[in-house]
Amino acid sequence: MTQQTNPLTALLQALRFAADKHRDQRRKGAAASPYINHPIEVATVLAEIGGIKDIDVLRAAVLHDTIEDTDTTGAELESLFGARVRSLVEEVTDDKKLPKAVRKQLQIDHAPHMTSGGTAVKFADKICNVADIGDSAPKGWTIERQLVYLDWAIAVVDASTERHEALEREFARVVKVARAAVQKRAEEQD
Numbered sequence: 001m002t003q004q005t006n007p008l009t010a011l012l013q014a015l016r017f018a019a020d021k022h023r024d025q026r027r028k029g030a031a032a033s034p035y036i037n038h039p040i041e042v043a044t045v046l047a048e049i050g051g052i053k054d055i056d057v058l059r060a061a062v063l064h065d066t067i068e069d070t071d072t073t074g075a076e077l078e079s080l081f082g083a084r085v086r087s088l089v090e091e092v093t094d095d096k097k098l099p100k101a102v103r104k105q106l107q108i109d110h111a112p113h114m115t116s117g118g119t120a121v122k123f124a125d126k127i128c129n130v131a132d133i134g135d136s137a138p139k140g141w142t143i144e145r146q147l148v149y150l151d152w153a154i155a156v157v158d159a160s161t162e163r164h165e166a167l168e169r170e171f172a173r174v175v176k177v178a179r180a181a182v183q184k185r186a187e188e189q190d
């Protein structure tokens with residue numbers, strides 16, 4: 001971030017950019033809420049629970065799905081938000097050209113090599129995704145798929161070497177809540 005930019009303005013610029021890029025997308029949950037709610041939630045978890053004040057990390061949280069899920073490029077992020085924001089977003093971006101199973105394994109393999117900021121964004125993202133599964137099953141997801149997702153999210157967090165205690169505690173809490181919710185769904189099915 002350039003020194004003359006007010007941090008709040010910097011954050012709002014990233015938010016406006018992400019809202020525009022995700023404007024036609026919805027979340028997978030039953031409520032199909034606007035996609036932008038998710039990056040806002042991730043940044044909120046980082047600030048409120050993680051105590052993160054680093055504005056580049058908060059901007060990266062707001063932008064974290066723009067390369068993966070929209071036409072945004074790394075170069076575009078760098079020109080607008082600087083090289084550090086770009087590299088933080090790239091740290092948490094999957095290569096969508098790879099098959100899903102490979103991408104999932106790569107998240108576990110890459111976890112120990114991530115920066116502290118990238119790891120914080122990754123933890124907050126997993127907290128939000130797991131909490132969403134607890135709230136409502138993504139459309140079309142079987143019980144099995146929901147449980148596999150929870151186990152995988154735990155594996156990614158466990159593989160990380162950077163520590164963020166408050167975020168890890170919150171992750172453990174939402175996993176517990178989500179697992180109980182999925183269990184209840186399974187019982188209601190039989």
Ligand code: ZN
Nearest residue numbers: 038064065125
């Ligand atoms: Zn995300």
